[in-house]
Amino acid sequence: AAATPSHRRTAEVVTVAHRGASAYAPENTITAFRMARDQHAHMFELDVQETKDHKLVLMHDTTLTRTTNVERVFPGHAPWRVRDLTLAQVKKLDAGSWFGRAYRGERVPTLGETLRAMGGSRLGLLLEIKEPRLYPGIEARVALELRRHPEWLRPGRLVVQSFDWTSMRRFHRLLPAVPVGLLGTPASSQLPGVATYASYVNVPYGRLSAAYVRRVHGRHLRLFAWTVDSPSAMRRLISYKVDGIITDKPDVLHGVTSG
Numbered sequence: 001a002a003a004t005p006s007h008r009r010t011a012e013v014v015t016v017a018h019r020g021a022s023a024y025a026p027e028n029t030i031t032a033f034r035m036a037r038d039q040h041a042h043m044f045e046l047d048v049q050e051t052k053d054h055k056l057v058l059m060h061d062t063t064l065t066r067t068t069n070v071e072r073v074f075p076g077h078a079p080w081r082v083r084d085l086t087l088a089q090v091k092k093l094d095a096g097s098w099f100g101r102a103y104r105g106e107r108v109p110t111l112g113e114t115l116r117a118m119g120g121s122r123l124g125l126l127l128e129i130k131e132p133r134l135y136p137g138i139e140a141r142v143a144l145e146l147r148r149h150p151e152w153l154r155p156g157r158l159v160v161q162s163f164d165w166t167s168m169r170r171f172h173r174l175l176p177a178v179p180v181g182l183l184g185t186p187a188s189s190q191l192p193g194v195a196t197y198a199s200y201v202n203v204p205y206g207r208l209s210a211a212y213v214r215r216v217h218g219r220h221l222r223l224f225a226w227t228v229d230s231p232s233a234m235r236r237l238i239s240y241k242v243d244g245i246i247t248d249k250p251d252v253l254h255g256v257t258s259g
């Protein structure tokens with residue numbers, strides 16, 4: 001069972017900035033995370049993958065094409081997978097221009113750089129391990145990086161999540177003090193098994209019902225809903241008593257919760 005997150009300062013829902021304040025700044029960059037802080041988010045979410053030389057970097061897609069200029073910088077490297085380039089190569093990429101000229105020169109951050117840059121902030125972290133099956137051993141490497149930044153291991157500051165539930169079982173064994181979350185919607189019959197190692201069930205909000213939220217809470221699990229950008233959907237989910245809302249627009253959720 002999860003303890004009450006310390007970043008949850010009031011009875012209100014936890015605001016989680018999805019890939020940072022990603023409606024307003026390039027996703028998974030330090031700029032987007034700082035913007036999340038400025039927009040009163042309680043936590044920021046990010047996606048971790050691995051380069052060819054096993055360095056942990058932030059990237060949502062398994063290829064670099066959507067959010068960097070990799071095709072221009074490395075024309076011979078199709079299909080431009082994260083796992084096929086070294087960190088030195090990834091660091092040559094511009095991860096901001098695709099979003100807007102103002103963000104030109106933004107770099108793909110490593111997990112370590114992010115933990116350092118945001119360590120002194122008041123924010124909590126929702127860390128997603130993306131496609132762990134592509135990166136055997138990534139759970140241990142993430143755990144090692146977190147141990148290097150113990151400020152993130154303070155109770156209530158960090159949740160690790162994945163769509164790959166086996167990976168989360170593995171991570172839970174490696175760092176049992178860190179709550180893990182399962183992305184997806186486990187069947188109600190699966191919840192007792194899930195509760196043996198997970199603390200969160202983080203679900204797509206579209207078909208979520210108040211009854212499902214009650215069933216999750218009945219197993220002493222917490223529930224975050226994603227990815228919610230409209231005030232009406234935010235209000236509906238708050239009425240269902242979800243514990244957190246993952247949004248590209250933390251400022252909108254702040255308006256809903258403080259208005």
Ligand code: G3P
Nearest residue numbers: 018045047128183226246
């Ligand atoms: O945190 C929930 C959300 O990040 C899961 O979907 O595709 O944005 O990683 P995705």
Ligand code: CA
Nearest residue numbers: 045046047128
């Ligand atoms: Ca994610």
